[in-house]
Amino acid sequence: MKVIRSVKEMQNTMLEQKSSGKSIGFVPTMGYLHEGHLTLIKQARRENDVVAVSIFVNPLQFGANEDLSTYPRDFERDSQLAEESGADYLFYPDASEMYPRPLAIKVTVGDRTDVLCGRSRPGHFDGVAAVLLKLFNIVVPDFAYFGMKDAQQVAVIDMLITDYNIPVTLKTVETVRESDGLAKSSRNVYLQPNEREEAVILNKSLNEAREGIINGERDPEKVLSFMRERIQQNSSGTIDYIELYSYPELKPVKEIKGTIIIALAVKFTKARLIDNTIISI
Amino acid sequence: MKVIRSVKEMQNTMLEQKSSGKSIGFVPTMGYLHEGHLTLIKQARRENDVVAVSIFVNPLQFGANEDLSTYPRDFERDSQLAEESGADYLFYPDASEMYPRPLAIKVTVGDRTDVLCGRSRPGHFDGVAAVLLKLFNIVVPDFAYFGMKDAQQVAVIDMLITDYNIPVTLKTVETVRESDGLAKSSRNVYLQPNEREEAVILNKSLNEAREGIINGERDPEKVLSFMRERIQQNSSGTIDYIELYSYPELKPVKEIKGTIIIALAVKFTKARLIDNTIISI
Known part of the structure; x- marks a missing residue:
């Protein structure tokens, strides 16, 4: 598995794979991987020639009083788990690489967000949509894998893909749970x-x-x-x-x-x- | 030259070309082609394996009192000119194909638009950015060609590509003029x-x-x-x-x-x- 930290290098690498006719499966994550993520990576592995995983704690989707600075991180462990689960590329940019300057063009999600997590996290899904728009352009995946634990996120991504004709197919995977039923997180x-x-x-x-x-x-x-x-x-x-x-x-x-x-x-x-x-x- | 009116067919056709390693040059237009457009198409022809031209009078970039309904149209002539200039594919969707329902996720251009045409055409560049985001995803071009007559549009597209890491290279072409210097339009x-x-x-x-x-x-x-x-x-x-x-x-x-x-x-x-x-x- 290759770890790539540069946007340009990741994009060029993925475009090369794409132009040689290989299918690309993509699992975007914020890291601190658990069995839920690994299930997604393993499914991507079964269904694609190339598997890319991203780890990026996206500041744009955190509110001012949310847990951006304390969000758990463990890159060494994540890196090992991603490789063991079948990832070929691990995209691990830092925030200044993803946002070298504030976005001048904003994305606003105007539907499916005035309920559930959207209501208590204003702007959260705008940040999710913006980073996925970027990641889809960088990784150019054929299939992108998301867990149903974030069902509202899946509903929003489904709209994003439809509204902007993004050439990616959304694959959703059941929530993975602990033995007593608690959703992995x-x-x-x-x-x-x-x-x-x-x-x-x-x-x-x-x-x-x-x-x-x-x-x-x-x-x-x-x-x-x-x-x-x-x-x-x-x-x-x-x-x-x-x-x-x-x-x-x-x-x-x-x-x-x-x-x-x-x-x-x-x-x-x-x-x-x-x-x-x-x-x- | 093949005329394609369906988003799905256009996207599948272009993705197929891409995955076989061919470079795609794209000239988005609103039709009623003049020598300015043809210069773009000819340059795309010289620089790419595959040339796609789109004709779409994008309602989203017209204001309520602007000339959407009277914008000149002549598909037969356009089609012939595009083919003669070297286009392989002419994408010609209607508005309901591009916007089957109102966009639930909006794009707002927050820079470079409070001047020039942006000031007298509020929302115009939001519409331009939205349709190009769609078209870039449908045509998946390596290179996109724009005339410098719309210099502000070029400045906005340059931001769109940078902000969202769109895997396309912007190519700009000098304004083409009548013999007395009037910009072709x-x-x-x-x-x-x-x-x-x-x-x-x-x-x-x-x-x-x-x-x-x-x-x-x-x-x-x-x-x-x-x-x-x-x-x-x-x-x-x-x-x-x-x-x-x-x-x-x-x-x-x-x-x-x-x-x-x-x-x-x-x-x-x-x-x-x-x-x-x-x-x-």
Whole structure:
């Protein structure tokens, strides 16, 4: 596996692969790789001639009071894990390489962002869209792999690709979980021991809601208040949101039908965790 | 030459050429081709394996009171001229193919646009940037060709390519002129006979200003007031702007030095004409 830190070198290398007819699979990450990321890399490996992974903690998608400076980093470990999972190229630029000057042309995501994480993180998805527009142009992938844990991010990227005809196919992969059901996340390391135990209720309440819906519940309000109660009674975390929308449009629904997402965010002392489930009935 | 009207077909065709190692030269136009466009196509032909031309009158870059509906169109003639000049593919989508729904993700150009045409055409360059982002993704060119008549457009595209690492190299070509110096433009057909004669003063005053600067004039105000007088005395047109800036930054200068642009726009009865000159001292 080759580590590349320069935008120009990465782009030239990838364009060369592309012009020789090879398919490129791309897994963009912010590093501190866990099994969720590795699942994406392994799938990219199975489906492409060339696999590129990027590690870039994108400052543009962090708000002023968010955890940019404390976001966990471990390049040596990441590098080894990426190689073992089948990456051919690891793109690892620093912020001044990606943003040598402030962007003069801004990207604004005007749909699917006034809900869920978008509401509590203004500008977050603008930053996500901008960096992916850049990364897609640098890596020129045929396929890009994203985990469904960030379902709203997937919905936004889907719009970005459609609106601007980006020649990449989005591949989504199921959320990878710990044995007790907690969604894998780079931020889980910041949970205190009791919080780590309590955090199980996030996925558990989503599963209970799913079961309720499969058994006939059609009222979003009833589902959400049941979940709210379950999480409040079983954890010390503060609920940031628990919401239910159509997917991928992320529009409110009065009655549960078609494909919907239930998504939640809960704040613990040093980590804000997200999880979701998508249900088609 | 093959005419393609579908985004998907164009993109697949171009990606196939790209993956077989061929270089792609691209000339985006709004049609009604004149010698300026043909010069771009011929240069693309000399420098690339494959030449793609697009004809798309982009509604997003026209303001509410602008000439979208009356913008001149002649597809049969354009098609013949493009083929004769060396185009292999002519991409000719309609508006619903390019914008099946309103863009949910907007592009906003926040620099180099508060002057010249940007000032009198709010949102114009946002529309230009959005359509080029789409076209670059559809045509995947190695080289894209633009005329220097739209110097501000070139400055904006240069920023777009830099900000988002678009894997395309910008090629600019000198403004092509009639024998009397008038810049070729699709809109020249809307000049009345006396206006056509008067319009010669646009280029003439630019040349006179250039001469003055070469002979030592360094005061932008003096250059501009001289030009204003020359145009007012020799034409019935209304001056929209005559301005002088650093290039390509398009920042005001107090003293003429380095590379500068003098650009103007003059409104005649049914046509607004632009022209410019770039001077390096």
